[in-house]
Amino acid sequence: MAQSHLASPYFPPPFPLKPQLPPSKTQPSNPLPPTILSTTTMEPVAEGLTDDLDNLSLASTTTTTTAAETRQSTSSGSETTWTTSTSSLVSNSCKPHHPPQCDRCWHAIQRDNRDNSPLTLADLRFVHKLGSGDIGSVYLVELKEGNGCLFAAKVMDRKETANRNKESRARIEREILEMLEHPFLPTLFATLDSPRWSCLLTEFCPGGDLHVLRQQQPDRRFEEAAVRFYASEVVAALEYLHMMGIVYRDLKPENVLVRSDGHIMLTDFDLSLKDDNSPSIAQIVSDQNQPTTSPSTSDYPSDTSQFATSSCILPNCIVPAVSCFHHRRKRKKKLNQRGTLEIVAEPIDVRSMSFVGTHEYLAPEIVSGEGHGNAVDWWTLGIFMFEMFYGVTPFKGMDHELTLANIVARALEFPKEPSIPVFAKDLITQLLIKDPVRRLGSTMGATAIKHHHFFDGINWALLRCRSPPCIPRPVTSKSFVVAEPGNHSIEYY
Known part of the structure; x- marks a missing residue:
């Protein structure tokens, strides 16, 4: 079975070999069949x-x-x-x-x-x-x-x-x-x-996996609604892994499987980095109206005085950004009457020098050998979204050596076609900042990403209640x- 890993996994996704399907001339106009x-x-x-x-x-x-x-x-x-x-x-x-x-x-x-x-x-x-x-x-x-x-x-x-x-x-x-x-x-x-x-x-x-499913779409790429659906569930999964002190390190469409209900499941954890210590926890008072569309800003919120860190965490307790429950009597906090209280946990102290992953998805800090941590997962999220929209990865070269050189030195460029939303381009741009310290999500984790305008309208607490773009045959x-x-x-x- 062909492997694209530098260090091949022993647990491939539970699916047949991925077929390279030519685009059908009789494909329906609807890119997301039921x-x-x-x-x-x-x-x-x-x-x-x-x-x-x-x-x-x-x-x-x-x-x-x-x-x-x-x-x-x-x-x-x-x-x-x-x-x-x-x-x-x-x-x-x-x-x-x-x-x-x-x-x-x-x-x-x-x-x-x-x-x-x-x-x-x-x-x-x-x-x-x-x-x-x-x-x-x-x-x-x-x-x-x-x-x-x-x-x-x-x-x-x-x-x-x-x-x-x-x-x-x-x-x-x-x-x-x-x-x-x-x-x-x-x-x-x-x-x-x-x-x-x-x-x-x-x-x-x-x-199957999202690589196979993408091959079945018209022009072998997903529409905006499908990318938002799958990307939001990947973000939620990565958020949980990081709260558990786990850096995934192997996100790519081949490792995102589709369950029978149409929702996703990440697989293949043999390349993951596991931190035995509790991840850092931050209590954030956030202003939901604060824009997060400038690539020059490193993370959300930019004013670090808005949050304080603590040394303890209950890793099995997940605090969603949007509550499922609406109480009859609203209790307002005196220190924050315009924002929301959120909990963020990121394994920001875990570091590794290992050279692992798939060439086209490797983060610059892995290629350069500087050591890496949780920020590599947010880099791979950017590559993942780029491939879902365009059907190709942004830094692929003629061979592995050129691919690695492009990752380190070449600026991010978007193809002229297809045209994708401005907010999608901005999110991908912030995720693919080569400096891991400035990369979106590197400090404040999934919370920073979930507040980006590309995900406007997503009820993060009720992701499982959304209708998936594609449901497999029984x-x-x-x-x-x-x-x-x-x-x-x-x-x-």
Whole structure:
């Protein structure tokens, strides 16, 4: 599976290889169809999948800590030994941020485990191999005794991971997935460990990624409303990650997946930077009427006397910029009768010298080797929005070396076509300031970005209530149909 990372991830998005679809001559005038109707094909992997399943059958796991045990299983007339060890079922059956499809998956796992018998890899039906990454493979699976709910199973060879010095990346991603509880971030249902295999059972997103979805649009680019929709959800996800002390470092359309309800989910956290210390917290009294459209200003608010910092934070407590509730009696603060009280938390002290990421999305401070922190995520947001609008990234050169040189030295230029809104250009310009100290969001984080006029009208507390621009077609295991013998094309949703 082709990778565009400098340090390739072991957990690719749970989707087939991204097709390069030519623009259709009969595409409808509406750039955002209500459903994803395109059908793509790819070469079969049935033989490789069978081989992998034979290997996977050598080791399985339990969902509770138990002593090692063995059981006998007969397959194709031969006897196979299943060796089980310890693993865990993530005990979050009623997280408030779960979309409905996650609730179905939780219920399926709980029913399968209701008699306290160990859940093993043998209890999973491996429907199809979705992709391979640097040190692992991702499979579409379902519980044999479940309700048809699909999962993405990330399977890694522990020995290979150790031999290639990738253990820290696998460990960091697992730790991060166990921390997350957000509507636009992955849900980890269970972890399955054995002496040979490590498996993460996560949510399957049937809508593909935004790179594929963009290829399906007229002229291979999104309209303003779609960019605003997806960008706002990415901002909310990055805000949560930063409040948890996590710098994502790998934002790009390929890592933004589309759930069954049309909302997004960020994936691929093996390149993320995790700070063990609490992020800095600031209490801000902001004037919502203050303009944020000048690229010369470094962040919002510009008057630093308006906020004070504190040394403590409750990382699981998210204070939205817009309240969901409107009380009958308004309580006004004497110090601020024209603005709102907001809480901002950014991991501004976390630093890294690692050279990781995708070439076209690398921030200048990463390329120059000066060390980097949270500001790289806001740079990648600017590149992300630019690509969503124009279908290309702004600093791409003829090769990787020229691309890196352009990132450091070349000024940002916007194509003449298509024409995009002035506020969109201004936001991208402020996000792509080469000096990370002056970059929008570097100090005041997502709050500065959410106040930009490009996002006017967005109710940040109710993002999940908005209608998405595109809703995927429902997918079941039968959607992955292998044709007759001799014709090995596989039909996808």
